[in-house]
Amino acid sequence: MTTQHDPMQPDGAVTPIETDYQVGQDNLVVRLGPFGLDIHNRVFVISALLVLAFVILTLVFKAEAAPFFSHLRNWLTSRMDWFFLGVANAFVLLCILLIASPLGRVRLGGTEAKPDFSYAGWLSMLFAAGMGIGLMFYGVSEPLTHFGTALAGPTTEAGSRTDWAPLAGATSDPVQAQQLGMTATIFHWALHPWAIYAVLALGLALFCFNKGLPLTIRSVFYPVLGERVWGWPGHLIDILAVLATLFGLATSLGFGAAQAASGLHFLFGVDQGSSTQIILVIVITAIALVSVVAGLDAGVRRLSEINMALAGLLLLFVLVAGPTLVLLTGIADNLLAYLTYLPQLANPAGREDSNFVQGWTAFYWAWWISWSPFVGMFIARVSRGRTVREFLIAVLVLPSLASVIWMTVFGGTAIHQLVQDAYTATRDADLPLQLFTMLAALPFAEITSLVAIVLVAVFFITSADSGSLVIDTIAAGGKVEVPTIQRVFWCCFQGVVAVALLLGGGLAALQAMAVSTGLPFALVLLVAAVAIVKGLLNEPRL
Template structure:
């Protein structure tokens, strides 16, 4: 046993076995009715709470919508500083580990080798972490920031001197719009994911503890993680994951419905969205039953191929030179403006700090148990440094390129071509409006809809596998009916929230579950540091 109270990976096999067995006594499968693996209160409390939530929301849709709207506004306005401060801590913590001696620690032990190639690994972590969001916001967010900055720069903080005077200045507005967009999709969200993924991988693969969120807190709570402190942590993780996923699935349904209306005249209404969520959840169920390698991995690779194809198409037929030069210019603008953008007490306007940034950080945090556990499961054999560089830097650069290509093309259409359809379109239609001005518009719009749907499926089936693991106490091979249960209820939650308040309700629940889980992540940083201290380097 190390001085941190964690079983040492070598020279203390008996201690590892003892600690692991103590945990196993509490996660022994207890297969109940319908083949569900009910091992402790986590499954029962989570399942019953979710069922009750869906029923109440559907029964009182109008009242629920008002409550959800008030809840989101109160949380983002009151605790915006907390979300921004916590996200900054996660970035600093990850960058510290990359350059520290702890970066040499290998996940799974010194002799561990990677389970997946770099290509398969990148495809899975990226498809799970950002898919639907990039499709939904790739055009809409740069245009939103550009348009508001171009029209009125009253909210521009004095610390952004190069951006002062953005009103009426297209180039300054473009720079501000792209820097603000990249801020929401670069280091901070991936640092949030990395904290959860690294801590789960370390305590599961190196310390021999079950692959569940409670294991992270062994250095803090010791054997109490097998009792109610651990149950509460896992229940919070389940709620955060379910509502974070529901938010993304709701965005996907909105955009897919808008795209189908744009191409085929499918009506945009609640019935269409419900049918879409039901149909796509059915596809996710098939992938869940197929398992990680046969289902999730294959769909993730298909996703990456289609996304790469669409990205290359936009770069080639769009303003190619502007996109390629804009990639470096936007990256530079992001780095320069990062201190002002990430300042919790800065002078950015309230809408940007609360309506955009605080919501984004809460959304990413609510996704972190799902994405973090999924990344942990596929990252055995990587060193801490290799892991963090891959999870932070590579997806960040891809996100910058994606936003530059799609957002930059849309801005160019407005500024250089006078094409205003993209700025006039509804949020979920901006991507299709941008593609409308490019060649092969019908083909590319269809590919975009397919991408949204497949990202929808990969998010749902990956999330189901993760929730299944948490509620089964870290078991990665829980019964199939249990996976089906969670995949079905992800879709039902998305339907309930869409009917009970639309996108505002989806965002409210992501923020409300992300808030308490932010505290969990801050404690996870401390626990991970203590865990790494006990590892041989």
């Protein structure tokens, strides 16, 4: 028996433990491989080979891939919708309980730790990493879609209504339909996704900064698995995290490429087919490599701040050029409606709205879960020095409010154009094009559309850059300072996966892989939630 620091003991207590913890950790952290690589050989090699095999099979069997991916997505969301809703609800409740409990006074990094970034820089990185491309892609299309669904009273082929039963049913009142549509949209972009991110981010920050464990997903499971986290149980957790992150990112990158191609087609008549999207993925991935080489502070932070500035300017323009008074009052009304309907929307029992639950909510929750290793680790890396309460309030509340404002301004403007001005172009456009057709009805359409394309591209670059950073950290056993060539490798791999999925089935393939990796990782997160509480109970509080 060797006397070592037990990372689960408070106040740096030294206790005898059965296994030399430091040796176990050292055996995990690095393998100095060929070509100067600094990797954990099992996680790196197995993850890379699995992804490579997937890419090859997808490209070889392109004709069979599209129907397979479509069937896979539909099967997972229809059979496991109750599970995804229940897991997401559990994470929201856990975050609320931690905020309200004395455990919220625990400081990430220890009682004397100071924040590494200002509030402005910190919040910019949180928001840009969390869902930037998604807000651009769905900011107009989702509110408009749900508004039309609520107003029309949709039916299936058998004639039975499949939407809006948990709210107020279909309505012929456009005002009520708009409120229902905005409420359903906000439900997918507010508390639940950010709670999913916050749980894993909190665990990573706690066990890395307070317990001295490597910054990798397996570290969160130390209270449950003990020294086995350095063996195959830990290897499997990290491999699954790499796959979930890679496919979750590929989904977002595919959405970004589709929207950027639609914008170029709208402005310049460029073909918006798969060839253009693939070229965009390649070009923007190449640009992201420059940010990768620049590093976290010079690359991701600056790009995130540029993102927030551009997004704020575009938001302000639409607010002023659109129905300003309607939008300003709509922000408060939509937030109130969201909080009012939240218990009904989050309740998985007795639901009659199968299309909404399976086609929208279950997919979204699986997508956020598959993104959680990426966003969670990125948030953890930039959150040292924050208390648990400060951390959770910032991660849950502030981005949720920003999402409410964004969806209200963009979606509310599109709905107002349809109802008040009989402008149907946005409603009739393909989903990736709807942002640009909405902007076309406002002044300076060419300028704002170009800004929107640039914004999508910068969100794309930020996601690719920070995603490669996160994946490389996991594949290096939690090491933060690793050779740049490894981040370049994973950045390129993200682009390759996105291209393969676009060729092998388009957006349906991207969505299917996000859901299929989100399902097993949801189980991982449930166990992680238990470990987080156990870890916090052993921490000194302010």
